Amino acid sequence: MGLGEIVNGLLTSRERLIWEASLARNARDYMKRADLAREGERPVALRIILAGWAQKYKQMPDGRRQILGLVLPGELCDLDLFTVARTDHSIAAVRRLSVAEISRPDAQRLFEQCPNLAPALCWAAIIGAAVQREWTINIGQRNALERVAQLLCEIYVRQRDVPSGGGGSCDFLLTQGQMAEAMGLTQVHVNRVVQQLRLRCAVEIRNMRLEIPDFAQLAALASFNATYLHLGEPAMLVERARMLFLPDLDGRDRPIDGALSSAI
Amino acid sequence: MGLGEIVNGLLTSRERLIWEASLARNARDYMKRADLAREGERPVALRIILAGWAQKYKQMPDGRRQILGLVLPGELCDLDLFTVARTDHSIAAVRRLSVAEISRPDAQRLFEQCPNLAPALCWAAIIGAAVQREWTINIGQRNALERVAQLLCEIYVRQRDVPSGGGGSCDFLLTQGQMAEAMGLTQVHVNRVVQQLRLRCAVEIRNMRLEIPDFAQLAALASFNATYLHLGEPAMLVERARMLFLPDLDGRDRPIDGALSSAI
DNA sequence: CGCGACGTTGACCTACCTCAATTGGCGTGG
DNA sequence: CCACGCCAATTGAGGTAGGTCAACGTCGCG
Numbered sequence A, B: 001m002g003l004g005e006i007v008n009g010l011l012t013s014r015e016r017l018i019w020e021a022s023l024a025r026n027a028r029d030y031m032k033r034a035d036l037a038r039e040g041e042r043p044v045a046l047r048i049i050l051a052g053w054a055q056k057y058k059q060m061p062d063g064r065r066q067i068l069g070l071v072l073p074g075e076l077c078d079l080d081l082f083t084v085a086r087t088d089h090s091i092a093a094v095r096r097l098s099v100a101e102i103s104r105p106d107a108q109r110l111f112e113q114c115p116n117l118a119p120a121l122c123w124a125a126i127i128g129a130a131v132q133r134e135w136t137i138n139i140g141q142r143n144a145l146e147r148v149a150q151l152l153c154e155i156y157v158r159q160r161d162v163p164s165g166g167g168g169s170c171d172f173l174l175t176q177g178q179m180a181e182a183m184g185l186t187q188v189h190v191n192r193v194v195q196q197l198r199l200r201c202a203v204e205i206r207n208m209r210l211e212i213p214d215f216a217q218l219a220a221l222a223s224f225n226a227t228y229l230h231l232g233e234p235a236m237l238v239e240r241a242r243m244l245f246l247p248d249l250d251g252r253d254r255p256i257d258g259a260l261s262s263a264i
Numbered sequence C: 001c002g003c004g005a006c007g008t009t010g011a012c013c014t015a016c017c018t019c020a021a022t023t024g025g026c027g028t029g030g
Numbered sequence D: 001c002c003a004c005g006c007c008a009a010t011t012g013a014g015g016t017a018g019g020t021c022a023a024c025g026t027c028g029c030g
Helices: A003-009 A013-025 A104-113 A117-141 A144-158 A176-183 A187-201 A215-222 A234-245 A258-262 B003-009 B013-025 B104-113 B117-141 B144-158 B176-183 B187-201 B215-222 B234-245 B258-262
Strands: A027-030 A035-037 A045-051 A054-059 A065-071 A090-093 A097-103 A168-171 A204-206 A209-212 B027-030 B035-037 B045-051 B054-059 B065-071 B090-093 B097-103 B168-171 B204-206 B209-212
Touching (some): A013 A097, A013 A104, A065 A117, A065 B117, A104 A117, A117 A144, A117 A176, A117 B054, A144 A168, A144 A176, A144 A209, A187 A215, B013 B027, B013 B097, B013 B104, B045 B104, B054 B176, B117 B176, B144 B168, B144 B176, B144 B187, B144 B215, B176 B187, B187 B215
Antiparallel strands (some): A045 A097, A054 A090, A204 A209, B035 B090, B045 B097, B054 B065, B054 B090, B168 B209, B204 B209
16 A cells, blocks of 8 residues: 555545545546646646656756656645646656546535545645655765665655565666656666665666565665655544644544544 | 745734734744754644744764755744654754744644634745755755855845845855755865855855845856745635635635735 | 854865766567 | 667766865954
8 A cells, every 4th residue: 555545544435435536537648758747837737646657857947857756656746736826846757657637626626525635635745745855865965875775765665655674576667867867866877876786785676666675774775764754644644634724623524444543 | 024924914914913922922042053843753833933044954873964944034844743743854943043832732722713824834834845846956956056056046035035136135044064964065165165156246145144246147057946936926825725725714704915815 | 362163275085977888678560 | 580779777988076184264252
């Protein structure tokens, strides 16, 4: 279960039904590298990744490009639609990609029908900010080896929701060139670092799969600490977001999963 | 008028009264470099900077430190209190600092009394995320000269709310060492770059003041583009956040300033 | 007057970049 | 089934932006 799918756990079963139907109805595909949204445009839709990976990126006038973050299946691209006049970054497909695009009026209607939805999406936005902070320190302070190791750790954990101690494998859709754009490095140098990791940790990236035989070792190499992903906290966040935004709805629908809601 | 003060413009006069009284009642001072919050703690208060600057930072186990962003007077440190079990970054005073610290129950009460407050604070959080993105590309893609120039531009503009074409001066409380921690550089190298900027743009940093005789020139050097600060958009954001979180409150109190609300 | 914090300078070093060529895998069309 | 072309991965040689270390200057403050 990925981060994104947790959102589903925060909806009542009725809400989940409405939500998923809406996703299916608005599905749309993009080819590899195609832009879903470009910097400077007015946001036109709320986007949720159904399958494939998306990349947020920013480009400088002279062409230098920085990947700011990845959006994995089930996750929300951003809440810009409801916050900002013009998007300040672009979003593109990493490879072939399937997305649900919900127009503003539709989204509006959804939020009215599903009172737990807005706080749940807000949670996603807040985690996104935390991840962004981690990327900043990653690029600013770590050396190339640590950076790449950290990236691999993050992607691995985000797809499993558990910072497992052992090993395993997961999808990995980035090329070395894209990894370079993400970490502020060169494609050539990323290549050399990946080879290092192969030697030192037996990490393998092949066929769109990432294999990590010994996660703990890789995490140590990167000084990886998963707390910034705030795994296992979404229920609490939603509870608090509700306090923040819906102080008067105490009696209304709650998610059916009481265990989740009671987690600190 | 700084970013933070705009929040006031989004409240009704009654709300503003309550809000400001609450700030004054909960004021607290910190010495230079003191931590307001440390990574891993449970958030205990909603913090708003009254005077001085705060820095968000993260530290790695071996001591390397990255400043993630600055919090200027009138701005909200973060909404972590209402979102997250454990803070994922620390906050410290840049120099002597005065902060309003509002406990969770008090904040709760405030939000009930001031329905425009939560969306206004949420706006601050979202802009914070946009600034974080810009810092990521700044550190990942720009060279040292561009980075420092960009930092100066951002600080200058955030204190004036207008990307003025001419020149001027503003407060500047960072040491060169802190600038280095913020931009992923060395103190020594920052020093050399600052001297470059003195030569090429006549930029001066002295006595806690930053003087920029020709802002346009500095901005060009940094490829600085202020759109990521989303100046002039808060009214729209609050309107949309209201749509998102309070769909049923259409008849309630609105900010008195109708002109602001009608801005695209 | 002396101390501590910050700014400045110089000499040397290295992690990472640049450029350019080669290899390997894979889908496509003949 | 093979040949071609494309894209990603790989390799090598040489260059440079920025780091490291260590000193010294300077200013404000107790």
